Amino acid sequence: MTPGSARKEQIIRLMLAGVAGCSLLFLALIMVFLFMEGLPVFRQLPVTDFLFGMEWRPTAEYPEFGIFPLIAGSAAVTLVASSLAIPLGVMTAVWLTEIAPSTLRRIFKPVIELLAALPSVVVGFFGMAVVAPRTQTFFDLDTGLNLFNAGLMLAFMSVPTICSVAEDALHSVPVSLREASLALGATRWETIIRVVIPAAFSGIGTACMLGMSRSIGETMVVLMVAGGAGIIPSSLFDPIRPMPAAIAAEIAEAPFRGEHYHALFAIGMVLFLFTLAFNLVARRITEKNRLTLN
Amino acid sequence: MKRLYFLYALLGCLLAAPLSALPAAAAEEVIISGSTTVLPVMQKAGEAFMAANPGIFLAISGGGSGSGIKALNEGLCQIAMSSRDIKSSEADEGKAKGVNAVRTPIAVDALLPVVHKDNPVKNLSMDQLRDIYAGKISNWKDVGGKDGNIVVISRDSSSGTYETWNELIMRKEKVAASALLQASNGAVAQAVSKNPRAIGYIGFGYMNDSLKKINVDGVEATALTALSKTWPIARELYVFTNGAPSGAVKRLIDYLLDPQKGQKNVAEAGFIPLPKK
């Protein structure tokens, strides 16, 4: 290799590193701008009043910016969605890896991937046009746009995430473990419950965290079907106003760089921190898992 | 390798197709933003205006009166639609940025309290409306309807509709937190039309067959009662421009004010044309 081409290689390497750094830069920019636009709201408002305030009245004459009902809405809808999606997703993953014949598996995998690719606005539209009127008349509710409907739609959207990540985890459990268990006389069911799932437990944990992170950050579905009332839900059929819905519904109407605008960015900050925490925990679990397996 | 070139070619075609849709020269552009009440009027007029003036490109978006005026101040739009007058704070802010908001009324609107078409309630007083929205009356049988919870639907926004409602009906009361908040007139109309227990309020043009308008204190909302101000919640709809309108903006506003053109669109959109001078 000539010295000239060595230098050329060096330059190429540096340029590529620069491009790769873009992702970091973008993430940093997102954080900087989110905080830059969100923090000014705390000039007049203590952080605790913001996080634990019970009233969200951004456009009142004396506006109040308490986002606790919104956080509660997000938490409730994530809980409902997860309690449906986690069992469904994990069980489907177990079925796919352990039981399904390979032909069925080959059909099912793309179906799950397709489910993951469904645009959220289509799911939201479905919830609004099909599910809401039917649940409203079926259960004789005040409104079909509520926690239950939103949770159901979100579960529908997070099952594929949970299923495919959990499936990867189950897949990476060595065959020798299963064979050893079966050789010791365990049934297939016992092998799955006692051996395979515990071995893949951290991966399944990651799957659940990612699924929940998807539910908490999903916007269009909660915007269209959650109802939009800023209250702490007391029943499964109460309308709620989760954080992403509040942002999406109000940002177009909040005067630029006004107090309401800053408050919405502050909600964005909270949302960002929530999902960041979920993702970091999910990653932590995977890394720990890698260490123990090695 | 051949397959690869095929893929590149495919990608190229996919890219070229929409690019060819781009016009050779950019047309003169008018960005319009603001009140969702004025939106249908502007859209109707815009469609007709475009046919007569193909050289002018209109982009219309909703958001609410407050955000429209703010966008005008920021220079993000040329016309702000509003269902209320400009506030002095907004005007001052515009002046600081060199924007002088000029008001032009384009139509009259009557704010309608509406219920589902199967709801037997026909008339409510101003006080009853306020108490329903404040959460003090929560059952339809207290106002002469069937037994059942009242589902209160309100607007969540800096919309002029909300502010008018707040000012004329609610006075100092707060809308109950349990109210379902919708982001536009259309969403309120949609939610009420799907729910026999709901009550909402919308602009005159959003009235349709699946809704029933409520008389207030015995007065029915019509074009006449709105123009004569007997209807207690009537208002004018405005557009705001930076300085006196000129160029493409002026042509659009002239079109809107023309009794044979824009004012007809106002009526088609379901609103009330300006009284003839």
Add this chain to the structure above:
Amino acid sequence: MFSLLRLAALINLLALLGVCAFLFRNGFSSLSWELISQPPRDAMTAGGVLPCMIGTALLALGALLISFPLGVASAVYLHEYAGDSAFAGYVRLGVNNLAGVPSVVFGLFGLSFFVLTCGFGISLLSGVLTLVILTLPVIISTAEEALRQVPADFRQASLALGATRSQTILRVVLPAAMPGMCTGAILGLARAAGETAAIMFTGAVFFTTKGVNSIFSPVMALPNHIYVLATSGTEIDKTMPLQYGTALLLFLLILLLNLTAVCIRDRRQSG
């Protein structure tokens, strides 16, 4: 006990089929030449969605045009150059977290940075740039996966023949990984085309009188149009056929893109 698992899988399948069936049953009759060749008319109660289709195509392809080279270059650096360096670790962490950021937060960022700070206004350009950041993680992770699947022999053979590292990557590794990268590109395209929250306040508007004016003008987009039709407008019930038609159209578009991606991937795996 196994039947429980089977039931879970069945519920998933039924849910998807249910959604498809509803969309098809109600939307199929609205799918017409008019829908894809006409602009909306009569306050969106009639006509088609042509400007929205053009807008979505420009947004998604524009985003891909920028994010694909960026993503592939990043993946090449991560897989071929950086190895396990600390910087690469940070970049991977960044990409992973970027992938988890909710789309509405991308929208907020786009509004604050591109629309207001850069002064692009609500425009095609702002929308495209926001979508670039949104799709980048998808592109990077699939491109890296594609590079991982290129056998090390290829690289060693090329290097042994006297090629430099960059020549090896350009002439040997990238062509071999291209089908996998295309899969990623198409998935990114599908993601961008179906995205609503990120473009709602950066690039898409309620109504424009023509398709597209310039890159500094706002556009209409399919996902946003569904939202608009379903929640605003004076007579929402009248637009129901259009709503189903538009939703079905978007669904079919995404379906087609994903099937293409799956086909490319499967052919590579079997071939």
